[in-house]
Amino acid sequence: MTSVELSHVTKTYGAAAPSVDDLSLTIEDGEFFTLLGPSGCGKSTTLRMVAGFVAPTSGTIRFGERDVTSAPPYKRDTGMVFQSYALFPHMDVAENVGYGLRMRKVATAERRTRVDEALAVVGLAGYGERRIDQLSGGQQQRVALARALVVQPSVLLLDEPLSNLDAKLRDETRSQIREIQRKAGTTSVYVTHDQAEAMAMSDRIAVMNGGVLHQLGEPREVYRRPATAFVARFIGRSNVLPGVVEGRDGGTAAVRLTDGSLLHTPVAVDGGAGDVAVGDEIALSVRSEAVELLGPAPAAADRAEGTIHARLAMVEFTGSSCMLGLDLLDGADDEAAGQADRRILITIPDTDDLPRTGDVVALRPDPARIWMVAR
Structure with missing residues (x-):
């Protein structure tokens, strides 16, 4: 096993904006x-730089104590799983x-033993003589x-390996990959655009956009405490509501939203929007x-602190x-027309007692689940 360190890594192509911009992180x-x-x-450019397929424009990449920034792929001791699998159909x-x-040039006897062991690890013992076209996508x-x-390998690299599978098989296979990785104990770097995959499989997640690292943390931390509006919107379903800090009381801030609602939220001094002051x-x-x-x-004049008034515009039944x-x-x-940029989504248990489209209702966000983000 080994660690992977990227220090101020940037990749640019010609005069275009950087594909990866000053990225630093340690795996x-x-x-x-x-x-x-x-x-x-x-994200894929970053993976390809770790693999050695693409050279960074600037910055360094280290595997443990070894600087591999200029090393060719075959000298990096990595294993790669491609999106297309890249299997040889004639073998x-x-x-x-x-x-x-x-x-x-591993000896034949040792090669046979290690192949059998690897197939057993991935649950395919006895499949050695099968043709590739006899296997399912998951196999x-x-x-x-x-x-x-x-x-x-010292480092296992996986480039969206589940994207060609159907939804049910994707869910099953991601659990298998994670269990196999735990058994092998190999340092693994996984690339995906699927939030559910990332949340279910990862020890930590690096959320990127426009070549920039927006947040790095454990799945629960990234979900519950997004650092930016982009992370909040990209991970799961989150409503991002602009407002102005109207008051501070210790670790809590009172925030006036653009619709007039007043909500109370914890203040993060070490992440998210950082410490804030009245008027921010x-x-x-x-x-x-x-x-x-x-x-x-109730009537607008009777609106309680901590609540939001909204008109129901749509309902989607999703099962439970x-x-x-x-x-x-x-x-x-409260009769003013809602605007497209002021839509809020909520998820509630299915019930026969739903309001009707057009009804004006009161909503109460859980104060403990509200989180400040950078606008």
């Missing part, structure tokens, strides 16, 4: 680390898995994983499941729950 020994973000955010399963060992993915693991413009992240539907809204889309209303006039 610990044995960690399952995920680079997460939308298409074009720089059987055992030949595919053992290909890297054959290139390293092919595990063959690709066995091929990467059989060379006993900030934004609040409120998760859709952290908002309670109270019922019909419902997603409600509501338009925030101006506190001075």
Whole structure:
């Protein structure tokens, strides 16, 4: 096992904006680390720089104490699982898995033993003589994983390996990959745009956008305490509500939203929006499941602190729950039309007693689940 350290790594192509901009992070020994973000955010470029397929424009990459910034891929001791699996159709399963060992001139007997062990680890013992076209998509993915693991790499790199699988198989296979990685104990760097994959599999997540690292942390921390409005919107369903700090009381701030609502929120002094003062413009992240539907809204003059008034615009039935889309209303006039940029989403258990489209209702975000983010 080994750690991976990127220090001020930047990658630019010509005069275009950097694909990766001054990225610094450390991946610990044995960690399952995920680079997460939308298409074009720089995550795959970062993985390719770690693999040695792309050279950074500036910065350094270290594996443990070894500087590998200029080292070619074959001298980095990595295993790679590609999005397309890149299996050889003219070889059987055992030949595919053992290909890297054959290139390293490992003796035939040892190669056979290690291939059998690798196939057993990924749950494909006895599949060595199968043709690749006789395997399901999930089995092919595990063959690709066995091929990467059989060379006993210091670092395992996985580039969106589940993107070609259907939803059910993707859920099953991600659990298998994580269990295999735990058993092997290999430092692993995983790239995906799928938030659910990242949350379910990772020890830590690096959220990227536009080549910039927005947040680095454990899945629960990133979900509950997003550092920026982008992270809040990208990870799960979160409402990002702009407002102005109206008061401070120790570790709590009173924030007046643009619709006139007054909410109270914890103040983060070591992350998120940082420490704030009265008059600062900030934004609040409120998760859709952290908002309670109270019922019909009282008159605007009777609006209670900690509540929001909104008009129900849409309902989506999702099985055990419902997603409600509501338009925030101006506190001075609860009949004012909601605007597209003031939509709030909430998730509630399914019930036969839902309000009707057009009804004005009161909502109460859980104060403990509100979080300040940088606008």
